[in-house]
Amino acid sequence: MTFDLASAPIVFLAWERGLQLPTDSLLAGADGTRITHPTETETLTFLRLWDKSVLTGPAPLLKAAESLDDDELSDHATMLRLTRDFGGRGLGTEALYYADDLELHQPEHTVxxxxxxxxxxxxxxxxxxxxxxxxxxxxxxxxxxxxxxxxxxxxxxxxxxxxxxxxxxxxxxxxxxxxxxxxxxxxxxxxxxxxxxxxxxxxxxxxxxxxxxxxxxxxxxxGLSVAGLQTRVSLQPHQNRHI
Structure with missing residues (x-):
């Protein structure tokens, strides 16, 4: 595969910014310890990257997820059940692949x-x-x-x-x-x-x-290297939730 783990901190930094996490929370977080970060966005997101995991979304859902392990939160059906009272609509589970170098293959004919x-x-x-x-x-x-x-x-x-x-x-x-x-x-x-x-x-x-x-x-x-996955569920606006 074509990803050097020395480049992993760059990937962590991008996701910290994208998920609005505190600086260095992914890089410095203990392996196997899930990071939970409350947000006001209308999405519940579970991310696994190598030996790190993150759950972001409304605080009540983060509390409700405390008893679930990472394998359960990776499951789309589990996330939908968790967000039932929030009008959860599944956005799917995606595998994440990365490369910081790739072998160059020249085509046989002019492209x-x-x-x-x-x-x-x-x-x-x-x-x-x-x-x-x-x-x-x-x-x-x-x-x-x-x-x-x-x-x-x-x-x-x-x-x-x-x-x-x-x-x-x-x-x-x-x-x-x-x-x-x-x-x-x-x-x-x-x-x-x-x-x-x-x-x-x-x-x-x-x-x-x-x-x-x-x-x-x-x-x-x-030759891309698989590094983890992301599972997301969109939520109804707060005023339309049944909680």
Whole structure:
């Protein structure tokens, strides 16, 4: 795998910022001791990163979760039961992959890559709406779209993009036209985006729903290292809760 644990403090720092945790709470926290941090956000989030774990959300839910261990909080169904009176709506459980270096594989043939926004609408029109929403290319600033080479009828085959997270991580997302899936096109696009992110001085982060086998195959095929998971549940606004 291609992640040196010496880079883990950078990942911890990004998540501390993203979850609004006290500085160094993840890095300095004792192994195996769960960090709980009350927030006013309308989300309950459980994060596991290597030997650390964090639960953030409304204080009453943190109190209710005290009797649950980390394996239970990693379970989406458990989180939904915990938030039943808060109108909990599941956002899923995702595995977290990282890389601070990746081997460069040159394609056998010339590849045409566009960094424009124009091909994205055409690519998304070819894909199921759920895939489009899950990847969220519109939220990712740096896009790399593999195009067919025929002119003037060049069209998009796949796009991988990244957006900066807390100025430290490059969150990757990849969308492939259904006709070109399982042909290595998505892996090639993801490799291009990942190397561009690494060249920009960022650590690559890839999130995959635990039930999305192709996404896991893509991550491991590229050499990304699994580091943990994130389980999230959105909550109703406070005034609409039944507590």
């Amino acid at each position: 045409h890559v566009s960094t424009d926004e124009a091909p994205i609408d055409a690519l998304e029109a070819l894909c199921p709406p759920d895939d489009v929403n899950d990847v969220g290319l519109a939220r990712l600033a740096h896009k790399f779209t593999i195009m067919t080479s025929g002119e003037p009828d060049a069209g998009p085959l796949a796009c991988s993009a990244y957006g900066e997270y807390q100025g430290l991580l490059a969150h990757l997302g990849t969308l492939v036209a259904p006709e070109f899936r399982r042909q290595g096109t998505g892996r090639l696009a993801t490799s291009i985006a990942a190397h561009e992110a690494l060249a920009a001085g960022l650590i690559v982060q890839f999130q995959a729903d635990i039930n999305n086998a192709p996404a896991h195959a893509l991550a491991t095929g590229l």
